[in-house]
Amino acid sequence: MLSIKDIAIVILNWNGKDLLETFLPSVTQYSEGATIYIADNASTDDSVDFITSNYPEIKIIQNSTNEGYAKGYNDALKHVDESIYCLLNSDIEVTPNWLQPIINTFNSDSETVIIQPKILDYNNRSFFEYAGAAGGFIDKYGYPFCRGRIFETIEKDTGQYNDTIPIFWASGACFFIRKSAFEGLNGFDASYFAHMEEIDLCWRAFNQGHVAKYVEQSTVFHVGGATLKSSSSKKTYLNFRNSLITLVKNTDRNVFFRTVWRMKLDGIAAFRFLIQGKPLHFWAIVKAHLSFYGSLSRILKQRKSVPKRYGYYKTNSIVWSYFIKQQRHF
Template identity: 55%
Template sequence: MNIAVVVLNWNGKALLEKYLPSVLTHSALAKVYVADNASTDGSLEFLSQQYPEVVVLKNMTNLGFAGGYNEALNNVEEDIYVLLNNDVEVTKGWLSPFLRLFASNTSIAAIQPKIKSIQQPKNFDYAGAAGGFIDALGYPFCRGRIFDSIEEDTGQYDTEIEVFWASGACLAVRKECFRLADGFDESYFAHQEEIDLCWRLKNLGFTIMYTYKSEVFHQGGGTLSNSSPHKTFLNFRNSLSSILKNSERNPYPILFVRLLLDGIAALRFLTQGKFSHFFAIFKSHISFYTKFIDLIHKRHQLQKKKQIFVVKSIVWHSFVLGNKKYSRLKMINK
């Protein structure tokens, strides 16, 4: 198997200067690409002058995470894609565990490494941590991170296991599986598109894996910070879209409950004085409902297979029962 590392970039020259050297140093097994979403900050000139060995894939406009990768990967023919944020520092030997796992089982479609925080290197990173799961209401969480509660890495998740979703911050995926699933849903633009992709891959019968034997460090917020109302909008809207498209169960009762819970989340923002985030949730639902018919059509096109939920409600476990660590969750297989 040959492997391509594809770094998505939009006006991230400073991030490329900081993190691309580690990618080139530790990726001798791979061909390195930068997929550029029409940057205007000198990113392309920097790459041409400093790293002419990197293959640059130029998108004509900013297509976001989903569209940017879809467009660029049309021109990448390696067997394995490793999709990497431009704010990730990789480590020695990080690619070998991916190749070993893919070779061990042809049903494995995607893999993520252990993702830790650059700012707090002993801690897991928000975006993916030690592998992602989803509850019966469609809320995503990770081993090592539940909502905003992030654990220190003490080796408690040093196991290679099947997970529900792999983080887009560092996502290794088979080309044939990516293309079979028609890539990312470009209507998402950014945020939670990797959860949607992994959900669809699982519904097609493939397996998503986590390996602790590969480790990377993620800065986070390179494009949209956690304080961005637009990020709130995308996360809430795209989560609802994934439920309607992919849930094996009747999605309408789930969406009704999510409507109530999202209302509570909006009121919480309101009481905190975060008015722009309050309105972002409102706008996310309006956007979701305007796309409802298209999402129903997509749902009808997708094959469905049995799903595994680790817990029925991560909201209940986290906010009512006070379980802030994955290891404390009651395992419930459905």
């Protein structure tokens, strides 16, 4: 049986001393028994010195370069021996007893390999947080959405998602995964750099018959956007590029039809940015598609190596449901 001592809490850091000062106290206070690691992505500030001086009990893994979330974790986790990885953003406040419900769920179901807690907004604490909320799902065109968050509409937490259920994807902001599953899936796709890599990993896990779950008895508060703000055109580029790659790599059938429709919908989104006076975001989507074309040969090779299962949430198109039918809540 697993226990809290089998958990490695691994926080990826890049020039994040201010975040570590703010959020490490809750992690160290409420994670007794777990081992805490800082995986440093070649920071140039004094965050590593800060950890060494103030938290000698925390283990430090130093990556030689900053190559984003995906490769940063892939490299760091090679040095972690615990049976359960908790990949925790540096801008998250954890709460008392946040780890025990996770362990209980892993122990009660051997098929569950990935878990996400309830993720609430650090700055607006009665509302869900954009990145993950109460568990992720995906529509037939590869657009991700969450219980508690569809596009820009975020729900207040009134207990409507106080349950433990299977989900399609878990947020990388606070992502628990069995070490054996992470290694069996060959980790994250390092070409993603950042954004959507956890959804790709969860989709590959689903295709191999594994289960991801949301566990509401565990709660964390997330700031969100600490590395890339939502207003960043680079974030738009990564999200649109990586979402297309994820769809083509992992969807079970009708991949050509789904990809063509997805690209049409992306085109509408691009022109919507243009109408809103956001030309950098328009060009970010154009560049995302060009990068996708340039990588298509590699993506199709990856697709051949991944087993496929039919699966997405019952909503055929979340874009249609949200923008045309005006459905704002899960």
